[in-house]
Amino acid sequence: xxxxxxxxxxxxxxxxxxxxxxxxxxxxxxxxxxxxxxxxxxxxxxxxxxxxxxxxxxxxxxxxxxxxxxxxxxxxxxxxxxxxxxxxxxxxxxxxxxxxxxxxxxxxxxxxxxxxxxxxxxxxxxxxxxxxxxxxxxxxxxxxxxxxxxxxxxxxxxxxxxxxxxxxxxxxxxxxxxxxxxxxxxxxxxxxxxxxxxxxxxxxxxxxxxxxxxxxxxxxxxxxxxxxxxxxxxxxxxxxxxxxxxxxxxxxxxxxxxxxxxxxxxxxxxxxxxxxxxxxxxxxxxxxxxxxxxxxxxxxxxxxxxxxxxxxxxxxxxxxxxxxxxxxxxxxxxxxxxxxxxxxxxxxxxxxxxxxxxxxxxxxxxxxxxxxxxxxxxxxxxxxxxxxxxxxxxxxxxxxxxxxxxxxxxxxxxxxxxxxxxxxxxxxxxxxxxxxxxxxxxxxxxxxxxxxxxxxxxxxxxxxxxxxxxxxx
Amino acid sequence: xxxxxxxxxxxxxxxxxxxxxxxxxxxxxxxxxxxxxxxxxxxxxxxxxxxxxxxxxxxxxxxxxxxxxxxxxxxxxxxxxxxxxxxxxxxxxxxxxxxxxxxxxxxxxxxxxxxxxxxxxxxxxxxxxxxxxxxxxxxxxxxxxxxxxxxxxxxxxxxxxxxxxxxxxxxxxxxxxxxxxxxxxxxxxxxxxxxxxxxxxxx
Numbered sequence: 001x002x003x004x005x006x007x008x009x010x011x012x013x014x015x016x017x018x019x020x021x022x023x024x025x026x027x028x029x030x031x032x033x034x035x036x037x038x039x040x041x042x043x044x045x046x047x048x049x050x051x052x053x054x055x056x057x058x059x060x061x062x063x064x065x066x067x068x069x070x071x072x073x074x075x076x077x078x079x080x081x082x083x084x085x086x087x088x089x090x091x092x093x094x095x096x097x098x099x100x101x102x103x104x105x106x107x108x109x110x111x112x113x114x115x116x117x118x119x120x121x122x123x124x125x126x127x128x129x130x131x132x133x134x135x136x137x138x139x140x141x142x143x144x145x146x147x148x149x150x151x152x153x154x155x156x157x158x159x160x161x162x163x164x165x166x167x168x169x170x171x172x173x174x175x176x177x178x179x180x181x182x183x184x185x186x187x188x189x190x191x192x193x194x195x196x197x198x199x200x201x202x203x204x205x206x207x208x209x210x211x212x213x214x215x216x217x218x219x220x221x222x223x224x225x226x227x228x229x230x231x232x233x234x235x236x237x238x239x240x241x242x243x244x245x246x247x248x249x250x251x252x253x254x255x256x257x258x259x260x261x262x263x264x265x266x267x268x269x270x271x272x273x274x275x276x277x278x279x280x281x282x283x284x285x286x287x288x289x290x291x292x293x294x295x296x297x298x299x300x301x302x303x304x305x306x307x308x309x310x311x312x313x314x315x316x317x318x319x320x321x322x323x324x325x326x327x328x329x330x331x332x333x334x335x336x337x338x339x340x341x342x343x344x345x346x347x348x349x350x351x352x353x354x355x356x357x358x359x360x361x362x363x364x365x366x367x368x369x370x371x372x373x374x375x376x377x378x379x380x381x382x383x384x385x386x387x388x389x390x391x392x393x394x395x396x397x398x399x400x401x402x403x404x405x406x407x408x409x410x411x412x413x414x415x416x417x418x419x420x421x422x423x424x425x426x427x428x429x430x431x432x433x434x435x436x437x438x439x440x441x442x443x444x445x446x447x448x449x450x451x452x453x454x455x456x457x458x459x460x461x462x463x464x465x466x467x468x469x470x471x472x473x
Numbered sequence: 474x475x476x477x478x479x480x481x482x483x484x485x486x487x488x489x490x491x492x493x494x495x496x497x498x499x500x501x502x503x504x505x506x507x508x509x510x511x512x513x514x515x516x517x518x519x520x521x522x523x524x525x526x527x528x529x530x531x532x533x534x535x536x537x538x539x540x541x542x543x544x545x546x547x548x549x550x551x552x553x554x555x556x557x558x559x560x561x562x563x564x565x566x567x568x569x570x571x572x573x574x575x576x577x578x579x580x581x582x583x584x585x586x587x588x589x590x591x592x593x594x595x596x597x598x599x600x601x602x603x604x605x606x607x608x609x610x611x612x613x614x615x616x617x618x619x620x621x622x623x624x625x626x627x628x629x630x631x632x633x634x635x636x637x638x639x640x641x642x643x644x645x646x647x648x649x650x651x652x653x654x655x656x657x658x659x660x661x662x663x664x665x666x667x668x669x670x671x672x673x674x675x676x
Contacts, residue, residue, distance in 0.1 A: 018658040022637060026655055028662055030673050037504070038555060049649075054659075057674070066504065080504050124673060131554040131578055145554040145578055149585035149648075157652035159659060163635075195491060196548045199577055229551070231577050252672035260672040295491055316490035316546060323489075415500040422522075434495045434552065436517050 004270040006167050007236050008202045011142045011267070015125050017159055026159045030124040031141075034061040034097070034151065035110050036081075036088040037415060038129035042151035043091040053095045054158040060119055061092050062100040064109045066415050069378050069405035073102065078417040095155075106249075108381020108407045111135035111349035115219060116383055118248025122237035122264040127154060132349050132431065133232075134225040138218035139245065140237030140267060142202065145226065165231070166276040168201040169269075172209035174284035179465040181359060182217030183351055183429070183448035185209065186224045187289035189281055191299025198230030201277065204269065205235050209283040215244040216353040223350045224431050227296035236268035288464055290336050291433045291446040293324030298433070300336060302451070302463045308332035327435055328443050329425075337461055339445075343426035344375040344456035345438070346402075346449050348412035351429035352380030356449040357388050360429075361396045363453035363467055369401035370459025376403040378410040378418075400457065414439045427455040475587040476645035477617055480568050482541025484613040485531055486602035492545055493552035494579060503557035510557065511564030532565075542613055544602045545572040547595065550579025559586045569615045571622070571632075573598050584638055587645065589617060591632045604628050617642060 005013070016025040039061070046053070053059060066081035067073060075085045085102070092099035100106040106113060111132050114120045120136035126143035127133060129151045136143035146160070153160055172185055190197075205221055213221065218235045225233030242261060245251045252260045287301035298321070300307065309321040309332065325332060330339070346352065346360050357377065369375045377397050379385035385407055388394055394404045410418040412430040419439030420426045426444050429452050430437075433444040445461065454464040502513040519530050526533040532540060543549075543562070549572040550558060559582045562570070568588055573595040575583075583590045593601075601624060605611045608625030615622050617639060622630040640646070667674050 017662040018655050020637075024637065026652065026658070028659070028666070037500075041556075055663075065500075080501075084504060121673070129554055129556075131552065133554075147554055147559075147578060147582035147585060148556040149582065153649055153652055156649060157655075157659070158663075159652055159655070161648050161652060195551060196574060199548075199574060226552075226578075229548075229577070252675055256672045256675055260670075263670065320490060413500045415504060432495070432552065434493050436499055437495055440499075440501075440517060440522070 004273040006269040006273045006275060007140070007204055007234065007267055008142060008167050009273070011123055011125065012164055014123070024161060024163050027125060027162050029127055029154050029158055029160060030058060031119055031126040032059045032154045033110050033114055033119060033128045034059070035065055035128065035130055036063050036084050037065040038148050039091070039151055040084060040087050042148050042155060043095070045152045046095070046155055051156045053097065053155050056096045058158065059097050059155070060100070061088065061097050062107060062110050062113060063088060063102055064107070065409045065413060067102055067408045068416055069408045069410050069418055071406065073406055075102065081416065105382055108383065109349045109352065109409055111223065112353060112380035112384065115139055115215070116248070116381055118245055118251030121245065121251065121260070122241060123267050127160070131226045132223050134230070135219050135223040135349055137222035137225065137232055137234030138215060139241055140234060140264070142232055142234060144232040166201045168198060168203045168230070168277040168279065169275040170203055170205050170279045170281060171207035172205065172281045172283050173207050174209060174282045176209060176283040176286055179288055179450060179468050180283070180286055181448040181450060182213055182220035184286055184289045185281070185283060186221045187291070187296070187299045187446065188286050190224065190228050190296050191289065192281070193228065193279065195227060195295055195297045196229040198225060198228040201230050203228065203230045203233040204275070205233060210235055211238070214355060215240055216355045219353065220350055224296070227431055237264050288448065288451050290451065290461060292328065292330060292336055293321060294327055294433055294435045295320060295324070296431065296433060296446065298324060302337055302461070304336065306330050306332050306334050306336055337463055339461045340425070340459060341373060341427050341455050341461060342424040343420050344373060344452050345411045345426055345428040345430065346376065346452050347378030347380070347410050348430040349380065349409070350431045351449050352378060352384065354384050354387050356429065357384070357393050360449040360453040361393045363450050363464060364400040364402065364457060365396050367400055367457040369456050373456055373459050375401060375456040376405060376411065378405045379407050382407050402456065411438050413437070420444070427452050427461060474585070474645045474647050477568065477587050477589050477642040479617070480541060480615045481612065483537055483539060483611050484542040484544055484605045485537045485540035485611070486544045486605050487531060488544070488546045488599070488602050490546035491548045491551055494550060494555050494558040494576070495552055497550065497558040498555065498561040503555055509564070510561050511566065514561040514565045536611060539566060541566050541568055542615060543567050543570045544598060544605060545570055547573045549575050551576035554578045556582045556586070559583050559588050563588050571598060571601060584641070585648070587642060589615065589634070589642060591622070591634065593630065593632060597630060601630060
């Protein structure tokens with residue numbers, strides 16, 4: 001009988017170009033997407049060594065991290081990154097690569113456009129010099145973030161030198177209640193297991209609650225694999241995946257589609273396949289999640305109190321909690337709900353797809369952003385922005401007092417001029433609540449789009465379920 | 474890549490867990506060319522808003538200023554894929570980080586840049602930090618060939634890293650050279666793959 005294999009084992013085996021005999025292999029890269037802030041030096045090195053791009057046809061490039069988000073933006077809009085964007089244009093032209101530039105219909109955050117355009121496909125190896133590359137694992141791709149030197153390797157050799165990671169399966173059981181979204185599931189996992197639990201593993205997310213998620217929710221779960229410590233996280237493709245991909249620009253068409261589909265159906269983990277580690281999560285009891293500290297593992301339910309440092313058994317966690325409570329200006333024992341906010345940000349590769357905007361809009365509809373709060377929506381891609389406008393979401397947000405901006409990474413990484421001011425408190429649909437992440441001395445709370453919208457309209461961190469029950473004001 | 478054989482320099486204990494890539498270098502500080510990027514290492518903790526050194530930050534204290542070995546808490550370098558985090562450390566002069574675990578992408582990026590990441594169990598890392606704090610002079614020697622860290626007061630700790638990593642560091646050898654020597658295997662793979670999975674090659 002053939003060995004029982006996991007989805008990841010199958011993808012690994014198919015992509016091993018050469019085994020070095022010491023446990024390492026040269027792994028073929030099927031899809032490589034470049035973004036402007038981490039590729040510059042790779043191109044310089046490529047040129048210095050007199051090398052070309054091995055497979056330009058497997059390579060795409062986009063400008064997302066450092067571009068401004070106001071209407072009518074240009075390369076000059078944010079001077080500190082002007083040279084970086086110009087260099088990206090120059091490099092893509094020099095090496096013959098497709099670039100989705102600032103004004104392109106295909107522009108957007110790399111992890112939003114890659115599924116949206118069908119660049120990422122089930123069973124493919126997919127890399128980008130960005131830690132949230134695992135997002136595309138939501139389609140059943142093995143997708144992971146690399147460094148700039150590895151960008152050079154892929155450009156020149158279309159392969160990476162890797163040691164096989166271990167495997168982990170996280171099974172989400174039960175049915176989440178109303179007001180609970182993909183973001184809450186992944187934050188719950190990270191909060192329960194910690195930010196290093198997935199280190200060294202490729203994580204397969206499985207179980208009925210994952211199967212029930214629409215594709216965009218699966219992308220959100222996989223997106224935060226790195227906050228769980230794992231470089232890659234993936235979900236086996238199923239009919240929902242195929243339906244999502246059919247007709248996408250770079251997805252196969254016609255007879256090629258049929259052949260691909262027949263192949264993709266062979267990929268899910270075999271019954272009885274063994275994972276190095278297994279974790280089970282019960283989704284039924286999860287309340288909306290919110291972070292209180294400066295690590296994505298600092299997660300509580302909206303109905304819980306801010307923890308005291310001495311509630312942690314681990315000395316490291318205790319020290320981190322003390323520091324975080326000081327930085328975040330929070331008092332242990334007080335409820336998280338009711339904390340006033342200054343900024344509400346809806347955006348990023350985690351939560352700025354159409355369904356995210358719809359979930360936020362359903363809360364914002366007919367309500368007003370609270371006085372003194374700056375609320376922004378930065379769609380995940382130019383296509384998402386247009387689709388949202390076609391169904392009137394922009395109107396809902398604008399009427400409520402949200403800014404409606406152009407697509408980019410924006411206030412998630414604060415490298416394009418969009419920043420939370422020092423000392424200000426932000427609730428954000430993003431993935432990192434590190435000190436200074438949204439700007440020097442900014443304070444970030446991570447939550448779902450619906451929770452961020454609820455805080456925007458109440459001016460305080462609020463249990464979104466209360467607003468859902470109320471209907472529009 | 475710069476070789477790594479024997480490093481003798483000040484060791485700096487920063488035992489907080491989960492020091493992340495944004496702590497090492499914030500996104501705003503990594504934009505542009507990497508010249509003098511070491512000046513921007515740990516910006517938020519190292520400088521006040523006017524750009525003056527904060528005296529309480531460890532690298533601003535004469536005892537540790539110019540340190541070349543960092544002894545850090547668990548999960549060092551978690552967060553972003555930015556290789557600039559490694560460039561900021563090496564730009565400052567740090568060539569070795571000792572911790573009980575590392576963020577995975579940072580760990581890989583370190584090796585690509587001749588920065589030696591040493592993984593030891595938590596108790597050993599803590600004992601190294603304590604030995605440095607106790608010593609009159611916090612200078613240590615990291616000897617990759619012998620797999621030894623020589624501490625003040627004749628302390629000695631052994632470490633291991635994967636053999637291929639050690640060979641590459643000792644020789645200053647680049648992974649790309651190895652990849653490029655396998656062009657024939659790649660050609661054969663791609664030829665087969667175009668038949669087996671034509672849809673991968675269509676777009």
